[in-house]
Amino acid sequence: MRNLAPAALRGGTALTVPLLLGVWTGETTLAVIAAVGALWGVGQDGGDPYWARTRRLAWLAGFAALGLLAGEVALRTGVEAVVTVTLVAAGFVSGLVSPYGRVASVAGMHLLLGAVIGSGIPVPGPWWHAPLALLSGTLLVLVLSAFPWLWARYEIERSAVRAVYATAARALEAAGTPAAEDARRRVTDALDHAQTVMAPHLARGSRSGPQTPTGRLVRAFHLAVPLGEAVTTLLWEGRPLPELVTSAPLRMEQRLFGPGDRAGAPTPRFSPRSPGEQALAGVCVASGAGPVQDVPLQPPARRWSTRAAHLRYAALLALCVLITQLAAVALDGPRGYWLPMTVAFVYKPDFGPVFRRSLHRCLGTVAGVAAIGAITLVTGDRYALIAAVAGFGAVMAVGVRQHYAIATTGLTGVVFVLLDMLGDHRELYWPRILDTALAALVVLAVHFLLWPRSAADRAQARTADAVAAAQRYRDLAPGAVPAQRHALRRAAYQHLGEARRATEEARQEPTRGGRPLPAWEQTITEAEHLCDEVTAQTVKQQA
Numbered sequence: 001m002r003n004l005a006p007a008a009l010r011g012g013t014a015l016t017v018p019l020l021l022g023v024w025t026g027e028t029t030l031a032v033i034a035a036v037g038a039l040w041g042v043g044q045d046g047g048d049p050y051w052a053r054t055r056r057l058a059w060l061a062g063f064a065a066l067g068l069l070a071g072e073v074a075l076r077t078g079v080e081a082v083v084t085v086t087l088v089a090a091g092f093v094s095g096l097v098s099p100y101g102r103v104a105s106v107a108g109m110h111l112l113l114g115a116v117i118g119s120g121i122p123v124p125g126p127w128w129h130a131p132l133a134l135l136s137g138t139l140l141v142l143v144l145s146a147f148p149w150l151w152a153r154y155e156i157e158r159s160a161v162r163a164v165y166a167t168a169a170r171a172l173e174a175a176g177t178p179a180a181e182d183a184r185r186r187v188t189d190a191l192d193h194a195q196t197v198m199a200p201h202l203a204r205g206s207r208s209g210p211q212t213p214t215g216r217l218v219r220a221f222h223l224a225v226p227l228g229e230a231v232t233t234l235l236w237e238g239r240p241l242p243e244l245v246t247s248a249p250l251r252m253e254q255r256l257f258g259p260g261d262r263a264g265a266p267t268p269r270f271s272p273r274s275p276g277e278q279a280l281a282g283v284c285v286a287s288g289a290g291p292v293q294d295v296p297l298q299p300p301a302r303r304w305s306t307r308a309a310h311l312r313y314a315a316l317l318a319l320c321v322l323i324t325q326l327a328a329v330a331l332d333g334p335r336g337y338w339l340p341m342t343v344a345f346v347y348k349p350d351f352g353p354v355f356r357r358s359l360h361r362c363l364g365t366v367a368g369v370a371a372i373g374a375i376t377l378v379t380g381d382r383y384a385l386i387a388a389v390a391g392f393g394a395v396m397a398v399g400v401r402q403h404y405a406i407a408t409t410g411l412t413g414v415v416f417v418l419l420d421m422l423g424d425h426r427e428l429y430w431p432r433i434l435d436t437a438l439a440a441l442v443v444l445a446v447h448f449l450l451w452p453r454s455a456a457d458r459a460q461a462r463t464a465d466a467v468a469a470a471q472r473y474r475d476l477a478p479g480a481v482p483a484q485r486h487a488l489r490r491a492a493y494q495h496l497g498e499a500r501r502a503t504e505e506a507r508q509e510p511t512r513g514g515r516p517l518p519a520w521e522q523t524i525t526e527a528e529h530l531c532d533e534v535t536a537q538t539v540k541q542q543a
Contacts, residue, residue, distance in 0.1 A: 011397030012390035037137025061138035071118025090115035091321035095314025120337030165253035176240035234276035236536035342439035364408025466499035
């Protein structure tokens, strides 16, 4: 909850600044386009490191501007068929790009969104005005999001590494209880997240001086890696631990992250009674010693969906765009681009189950329409509506981190104000709800008729990858050096975590005929137990 208030403030500010400038300068259309760029930027703002936010928002802005330009050029031809072909092509390219990671997925989605907006909102003046306005809105979000870097440069990385120690302490308290297995998963998840956050600093390794902020963070992370191994071993040993042992990670944290990140607490010491405690004691001693050897962990190789799956998703996304665009032309409703725009937001299997995302999109649209409708009943003043945009922007920023329906509620309210500023005072409430429902229905029909097993296939593939990674860890860990062993363990546990998430998502999707899905969770749990046993046996052999 601590990060929600700044995000809400950023969201409200980023959306209101372009609109106020538009009112004061009279450039309303360009202000709306800039606000759209800010809107999309707010949707992809996050609490991850500043370098990751910058990279994601930069790719978003570039692809969105490219799509906007393509849509604008198609619109200026005045030929409806050209617009339709452009949107379908953008949908196909978006589908091809999206499976190659989170940043690529965000870029692909906004390429399609840019094309939809560019082909739906006429912008007077030179062709480059609209893309430049869109870029300026996204740039504003980027500046606001990265601004705290000036005084809290490494706070996000520091919090991620400290979380490993805190999670390890809680896990040791759960040793010997039924909660131990979930506690071990939380430790490996925290360690995996810390490595992702620390990736650029770890790549520099020893080039960071030991007394620099990054050098101390790298050292703390390198100690956290064997700490995770020791904790896994202690949980596998399966007996309750004394307070002197369970508190050791927190005392290590105090020593590593004391005032000015310098030694703040004495080195925790205790007499080890088992291989797990001996491993933990070794890490504790290392935390008070000199430099720690770098652990050059490499990220595990991920098997993304196959090329055939890439093409199928791209073709289905393009088909959904085609159907909704043709429906928009046939129905000739106000702001018909809402139909393909909804498809771009909804048909994102890598963002979560398609059925749940469609449902939440509809619920959020209804809530947003109701909220903005209530506001317009009270006032139609332009400044009051811009103030409402600040509120809706804050809601959206919170929803991005909490719930997709909440994010959609905020987005819907913002879009209605933007439409009002474009001079469209027609009754759009019911058309927006019906268009959203129709687009969601098209996505569900196309997806579940033509690719009903996509989520199940993804879960099956992730489970197979996880089992293979666990077996590699079992076969190679006994003879591996520590750095190799840690890399193998991280790969195995990360694959296992991805497999568990994929199976959870597959369970949330409807199945044809209600047929039960395989018991992937049992296989994943058995593979986790195998990894835990390998870790414990390896530590025991080294004791």
